[in-house]
Amino acid sequence: MPTVLRLGSLRVVIYPNDHWPAHIHVIGQGNGAIFNLNCPAGPLSLRVNFGFPDRQLRDMQAKLLDHIAELCRAWEEIHGRA
Numbered sequence: 001m002p003t004v005l006r007l008g009s010l011r012v013v014i015y016p017n018d019h020w021p022a023h024i025h026v027i028g029q030g031n032g033a034i035f036n037l038n039c040p041a042g043p044l045s046l047r048v049n050f051g052f053p054d055r056q057l058r059d060m061q062a063k064l065l066d067h068i069a070e071l072c073r074a075w076e077e078i079h080g081r082a
Contacts, residue, residue: 004074007063012071014078022075023047026060033057035064039072 005012010028022037031051035044044064049057064071 002074002078004071005067007060010060012064014074016078018079020079022072022079024064024071024075026052026064033060035061037068037072037075039075040069042068044068
């Protein structure tokens with residue numbers, strides 16, 4: 001599972017055998033979340049949350065949006081274009 005970005009102790013992962021639409025998994029601190037990328041420019045949308053507090057999710061989403069172009073490129077490198 002390729003880690004494509006780190007946000008402190010959190011890993012942002014794109015699974016090679018995963019499905020469309022383009023999305024990322026954020027994993028860490030015993031929690032996980034999945035965000036749809038809505039490439040090429042976002043906005044990210046939360047698909048599912050497994051334990052992160054709401055405030056942390058909002059902060060995480062803002063930080064991820066700063067990296068949306070590189071996250072979309074990483075998805076495309078792993079999965080190709082839609």
